[in-house]
Amino acid sequence: MVAASVARVVYRPRIEGRENVPLTGAVILASNHLSFIDSMAIPIAAPRPVHFLAKSSYFEGTGIKGAISRDFFTSVGAIPVRRGAGQAALDALDQQRQLLDDGLAVALYPEGTRSTDGRLYKGRTGVAFLALQTGAPVVPVGLIGTDRMMPRGAKMPSLSERVTVRFGTPIDVSRHGPATSGRARRLATDEIMAAIHALSGQELAGVYNEPPAQTPIEKIKQALPHERR
Secondary structure, three states: OHHHHHHHHHHOOEEEOHHHOOOOOOEEEEEOOOOOOHHHHHHHHOOOOOEEEEEHHHHOOOHHHHHHHHHHHHHOOEEEEOOOOOHHHHHHHHHHHHHHHOOOEEEEOOOOOOOOOOOEOOOOOHHHHHHHHHOOOEEEEEEEOHHHHOOOOOOOOOOOOOOEEEEOOOEOHHHHOOOOOHHHHHHHHHHHHHHHHHHHOOOEOOOOOOOOOOOHHHHHHHHOOOOOO
16 A cells, blocks of 8 residues: 555645545445546545556556556556456456445446546446446545646646545435336436536536447446546
């Protein structure tokens, strides 16, 4: 946890609503997605260990740089996963479900990928599906300023910027219906996104951040958080 502690001191995030994150039991932290460093900001600010999926390449580097990357991502709760279609996508979804079944906290991005223009895009239903399937409450998270601290294409975060991490009131989406219901998944997703919007204050895009998935495998992939430069 040394790397995470150092990052907390260096980046000095403003943290609001920390008390809204349950200290025990399964919970999904559903956040807007503005920057590569979002997956670092959330675990650093949360009052308990938070897990998220990260590209396996972050854990496979060699030398000092590889060791630093591996230590940091391990310390903030990252779990290596090989991105891809087919079985790789199914395995990633199963990993997230297993984490929740084990009573852990996971961080996910309903938008699917990072916003390149700062707007909040329409949420995909994968996060709601996991919440409805596992019964885990959803804590909405609003990230502010991570895109200024580390803009798209930047190699390192800017220490002249500070970010704000806002944790909202937990949401029980079970009242919307079963996970097998498309209507329940959509209603739950819209409730989650409305809560994220209230925390982040972003302009609403009103559309998806990428073309809608056409196949079952593409839908699974879009339900997962994925980093794109």
